[in-house]
Amino acid sequence: MEIPKTYDPKQAEREHYQRWEAQGCFAPEANRNPDAHVFSIVIPPPNVTGSLHMGHALQHTLMDVMTRHKRMLGYRTLWLVGTDHAGISTQIVVERELKKEGLTRHDLGREKFVERVWQWKAQSGGRIVEQMRREGASVDWSRERFTMDEGLSRAVREFFVTLYEEGLIYRGERLINWCPKDQTALSDLEVDKETHAGKLYYLQYPVKTADGTERRLTVATTRPETMLGDTAVAVNPEDERYRELVGATIQLPLTTREIPIVADEFVDPAFGTGAVKVTPAHDQNDYEMGERHNLPQVVVIDHAARMTEAAGADFAGLDRYEARERVVQRFEELGLLEKVIDYEFAISRCERCRTVIEPLISLQWFCKQGELARRALDLVRERHEPHFVPEVPWEKVYTDWLENLHDWTLSRQLWWGHRIPAWYDEAGNAFVARSEEEARRAAGTDKLTQDPDVLDTWFSSALWPISTLGWPDNTQDLTTFYPTDVLVTGRDIISLWVSRMMMTGLKFVGEKPFRDVMIHGIVVDKNGQKMSKMKGNIVDPMDLFEKYGVDATRITLAAASAGTDIRWRDEQVESYRNFANKIWNAARFCLMNSEGATVGRGFEGDSDAWALHDRWILSRLNRTARDVDAAIANYQFHEAVYSLYHFFWDDFCDWYIELSKTDVAAAEASPARDAARSRLLTILEQALRLLHPFMPFITEELWQRLPGVGESLMHPAYQGAEPTIMLTKYPQANDELYDDEATAEMALVIELISRVRSIRSEINVKPGERIDLLVSASDSGAREIVDKAFRDEREQITRLTRAGNIRFVEPSDIPRASARAVLAGGAEVAVPLEGLIDFAQERERLGKEQTKLQTEAERLEKQLSNPQFTERAPAEKVAELRQRVADIAQRNSAIEKMMEALSA
RNA sequence: AGGCACGUACGUCAAUGGUAGACGGCUUCCCUUACAAGGAAGAGGUUGGGGGUUCGAGUCCCUCCGUGCCUACCA
Numbered sequence: 006m007e008i009p010k011t012y013d014p015k016q017a018e019r020e021h022y023q024r025w026e027a028q029g030c031f032a033p034e035a036n037r038n039p040d041a042h043v044f045s046i047v048i049p050p051p052n053v054t055g056s057l058h059m060g061h062a063l064q065h066t067l068m069d070v071m072t073r074h075k076r077m078l079g080y081r082t083l084w085l086v087g088t089d090h091a092g093i094s095t096q097i098v099v100e101r102e103l104k105k106e107g108l109t110r111h112d113l114g115r116e117k118f119v120e121r122v123w124q125w126k127a128q129s130g131g132r133i134v135e136q137m138r139r140e141g142a143s144v145d146w147s148r149e150r151f152t153m154d155e156g157l158s159r160a161v162r163e164f165f166v167t168l169y170e171e172g173l174i175y176r177g178e179r180l181i182n183w184c185p186k187d188q189t190a191l192s193d194l195e196v197d198k199e200t201h202a203g204k205l206y207y208l209q210y211p212v213k214t215a216d217g218t219e220r221r222l223t224v225a226t227t228r229p230e231t232m233l234g235d236t237a238v239a240v241n242p243e244d245e246r247y248r249e250l251v252g253a254t255i256q257l258p259l260t261t262r263e264i265p266i267v268a269d270e271f272v273d274p275a276f277g278t279g280a281v282k283v284t285p286a287h288d289q290n291d292y293e294m295g296e297r298h299n300l301p302q303v304v305v306i307d308h309a310a311r312m313t314e315a316a317g318a319d320f321a322g323l324d325r326y327e328a329r330e331r332v333v334q335r336f337e338e339l340g341l342l343e344k345v346i347d348y349e350f351a352i353s354r355c356e357r358c359r360t361v362i363e364p365l366i367s368l369q370w371f372c373k374q375g376e377l378a379r380r381a382l383d384l385v386r387e388r389h390e391p392h393f394v395p396e397v398p399w400e401k402v403y404t405d406w407l408e409n410l411h412d413w414t415l416s417r418q419l420w421w422g423h424r425i426p427a428w429y430d431e432a433g434n435a436f437v438a439r440s441e442e443e444a445r446r447a448a449g450t451d452k453l454t455q456d457p458d459v460l461d462t463w464f465s466s467a468l469w470p471i472s473t474l475g476w477p478d479n480t481q482d483l484t485t486f487y488p489t490d491v492l493v494t495g496r497d498i499i500s501l502w503v504s505r506m507m508m509t510g511l512k513f514v515g516e517k518p519f520r521d522v523m524i525h526g527i528v529v530d531k532n533g534q535k536m537s538k539m540k541g542n543i544v545d546p547m548d549l550f551e552k553y554g555v556d557a558t559r560i561t562l563a564a565a566s567a568g569t570d571i572r573w574r575d576e577q578v579e580s581y582r583n584f585a586n587k588i589w590n591a592a593r594f595c596l597m598n599s600e601g602a603t604v605g606r607g608f609e610g611d612s613d614a615w616a617l618h619d620r621w622i623l624s625r626l627n628r629t630a631r632d633v634d635a636a637i638a639n640y641q642f643h644e645a646v647y648s649l650y651h652f653f654w655d656d657f658c659d660w661y662i663e664l665s666k667t668d669v670a671a672a673e674a675s676p677a678r679d680a681a682r683s684r685l686l687t688i689l690e691q692a693l694r695l696l697h698p699f700m701p702f703i704t705e706e707l708w709q710r711l712p713g714v715g716e717s718l719m720h721p722a723y724q725g726a727e728p729t730i731m732l733t734k735y736p737q738a739n740d741e742l743y744d745d746e747a748t749a750e751m752a753l754v755i756e757l758i759s760r761v762r763s764i765r766s767e768i769n770v771k772p773g774e775r776i777d778l779l780v781s782a783s784d785s786g787a788r789e790i791v792d793k794a795f796r797d798e799r800e801q802i803t804r805l806t807r808a809g810n811i812r813f814v815e816p817s818d819i820p821r822a823s824a825r826a827v828l829a830g831g832a833e834v835a836v837p838l839e840g841l842i843d844f845a846q847e848r849e850r851l852g853k854e855q856t857k858l859q860t861e862a863e864r865l866e867k868q869l870s871n872p873q874f875t876e877r878a879p880a881e882k883v884a885e886l887r888q889r890v891a892d893i894a895q896r897n898s899a900i901e902k903m904m905e906a907l908s909a
Numbered sequence: 910a911g912g913c914a915c916g917u918a919c920g921u922c923a924a925u926g927g928u929a930g931a932c933g934g935c936u937u938c939c940c941u942u943a944c945a946a947g948g949a950a951g952a953g954g955u956u957g958g959g960g961g962u963u964c965g966a967g968u969c970c971c972u973c974c975g976u977g978c979c980u981a982c983c984a
Contacts, residue, residue, distance in 0.1 A: 594943030766950040873964035
């Protein structure tokens with residue numbers, strides 16, 4: 006069979022996904038067992054404008070590992086996929102396209118523009134979906150969803166209308182975050198706070214005193230231009246300095262207005278001057294103070310961040326920053342500018358375009374969150390549901406958020422998105438309804454205009470787990486797959502998304518949308534910096550796929566998923582690329598020696614007929630299967646990878662294959678050779694299955710080449726399907742195959758071989774040169790176990806140590822000119838090397854080991870001589886230490902004798 | 910300003926309170942017919958500093974130093 010020496014992932018990646026998809030392997034319907042358990046995951050929908058980044062690659066890998074694992078365990082498995090319409094992002098992308106044609110969305114008009122967005126979606130929106138195919142994601146494409154699908158849009162309207170009817174959604178004038186560039190309202194979550202090195206201006210306001218004496222009150226502000234909209238100055242009611250001024254008025258400079266001085270708890274007497282200018286129309290706190298004191302709202306900044314008429318003739322039409330300069334200049338001219346100091350404070354920026362947010366009073370739709378949050382809060386407090394992984398600190402983050410909710414600004418002044426299902430008659434009365442028909446009936450007129458705004462993109466996201474499964478209809482999918490098993494997502498959207506899905510799921514279906522929430526780390530660059538286009542430190546998963554292969558990238562991500570932040574280095578992928586190549590070459594060896602062998606055979610009958618290493622590898626295989634299952638169940642993917650990597654590389658390749666070679670590569674065909682070859686292939690095949698969820702492509706590629714694979718190996722739930730490794734049964738640990746005896750014997754064989762190799766290396770025996778091995782054991786117990794192990798593996802030991810021959814001798818028969826080493830149990834091995842041994846050097850070598858043993862013995866004995874320890878520590882712990890002390894003593898006395906022999 | 914994480918080998922990270930490990934890198938030797946993307950053998954650590962709890966601490970507590978992140982209504 007012709008197999009190249011180096012694994013080339015490209016071809017496997019091209020072929021297999023297509024076949025899996027075409028044959029419907031990903032759909033839950035592939036499972037023919039009507040009683041199968043169900044496993045479901047709903048994907049966090051990537052933006053339709055997006056392309057795959059490392060966060061996706063990580064998240065998708067983890068979800069795919071779980072999905073493939075459960076599928077191979079015979080679960081009816083659904084990984085539901087879809088994309089998000091991503092309101093602002095998508096609108097911006099299409100507007101940019103229009104700009105190239107010299108057009109704006111207003112030139113097209115709303116209807117044409119939205120048509121254009123759909124067109125764009127059809128042509129370019131599929132990119133990320135294609136990239137997911139490249140990743141090997143085993144999602145069910147037959148159930149693919151988009152947040153603007155008719156069904157999901159219906160869910161959105163149902164959601165909105167229901168909450169409106171219950172009084173949880175309302176329309177009102179509020180101070181909201183306004184992006185002057187995107188010309189839309191934003192929720193708090195779409196705003197980034199950023200520290201900003203700015204200035205603090207101390208402005209003096211003349212107070213109108215009863216007796217006409219001049220008095221000035223100084224206020225500090227970072228935004229002097231807003232003073233034009235001041236409608237009060239506030240001081241703390243407890244503040245002695247200002248107590249007498251409360252109730253007095255101020256002649257607001259640069260205007261004709263007189264404003265009151267009010268007392269409000271909010272004011273911190275210790276900060277600034279202890280007096281605060283109040284601008285209810287342009288600041289959140291001031292807005293609230295304004296409500297408390299019934300202050301008028303003077304709007305001096307408009308939606309384009311320009312000063313309004315109300316700002317006065319001198320300022321109207323100026324940009325907010327120009328106005329700031331002019332206000333400061335005028336104060337200076339009037340002698341009312343006390344001072345300006347450097348000051349660092351937080352400013353809000355639009356998450357998308359980085360423009361500084363302008364808080365504006367505006368008529369918007371809002372959603373009250375408190376009542377919706379209550380059930381979610383009860384659930385997490387009383388039952389720790391959903392179960393966060395890791396629980397610390399995410400459960401607390403989630404709980405804190407639910408405890409501190411503000412009303413959610415729902416409306417967005419965009420054209421792309423779910424249009425708010427509210428219609429107005431000519432008098433301005435609002436009719437919220439599931440359709441225009443319904444609204445007309447309610448209004449009793451045809452002359453209605455629909456609200457021009459759309460809903461926040463996250464409104465539909467909040468419904469994602471239920472709407473994708475068919476809600477508001479009570480579909481078969483909803484009953485079968487809801488609640489889902491786990492949500493895999495990043496910490497950044499716990500509040501934005503996780504909490505809202507909880508609220509809607511509980512509200513509308515009465516059950517939480519997912520049992521577990523796995524929060525993974527964020528992939529950052531090797532310096533710990535967030536990846537961003539601006540910094541130019543983006544790693545594109547597609548490049549990694551190209552360079553190292555999909556499987557290597559996936560298993561690297563799975564192995565890295567433990568940390569909080571994942572510092573990305575390509576070198577890590579390189580080592581797993583090497584691992585893939587190792588798998589390839591191990592399989593290559595097995596296939597080159599597969600004549601006469603069949604997968605699944607070789608282990609029938611009495612285990613005494615098998616070699617020691619056969620019993621040992623079977624034991625290791627079963628323990629690995631157990632460890633991997635446990636690790637995946639606990640979301641400890643790095644542990645699963647660790648187990649698999651070491652099982653395959655160390656146990657299977659370095660030892661099992663090497664020990665098998667004498668039998669497997671025997672020149673003459675024989676039933677024994679066939680059986681050995683079958684055992685080798687069987688272990689390989691099981692190992693490939695274990696690896697499959699992490700490395701789907703290479704495992705399928707190799708599995709398909711194994712002799713004897715076919716329908717008979719498929720999981721019973723998938724009988725009748727085209728043979729593929731992804732529908733075989735995931736190996737389950739069989740306790741009966743744990744073999745402690747074989748493990749102990751193999752440990753001895755491995756130790757012996759390693760010791761001899763070590764001697765060869767340290768004494769610089771030429772690699773090709775044959776040596777003699779003398780094994781001896783004075784202790785009868787040691788003698789027995791050594792005998793047993795060596796009876797089985799003598800030939801192998803000879804091969805792997807390049808020994809001429811091996812003899813059992815009495816300790817006294819070992820020639821003085823030998824390099825020696827002691828093994829577990831006190832057995833010893835000697836390599837006679839006449840002429841090569843430097844006695845002093847050899848004593849030093851043994852002395853070094855003796856020191857090591859002594860240090861450990863001392864430590865152990867100290868611990869054991871402490872009565873506190875022997876009394877309080879668990880008995881098995883104490884016994885374990887005693888055993889180790891005994892073993893060290895045996896080795897030590899063996900070394901003593903060797904030293905004596907050397908000095909004789 | 911508060912809150913929360915993190916600090917372990919040269920680098921990146923693991924380690925239910927019980928012998929501190931892996932991978933990469935480094936040193937020496939080897940193209941031994943599965944694999945040089947490999948094999949064999951090595952070097953490298955008072956787990957950021959200090960204190961405490963415990964028979965026993967990388968792990969729990971306190972404190973200091975350093976680094977990140979989140980939240981926030983100090984103008």
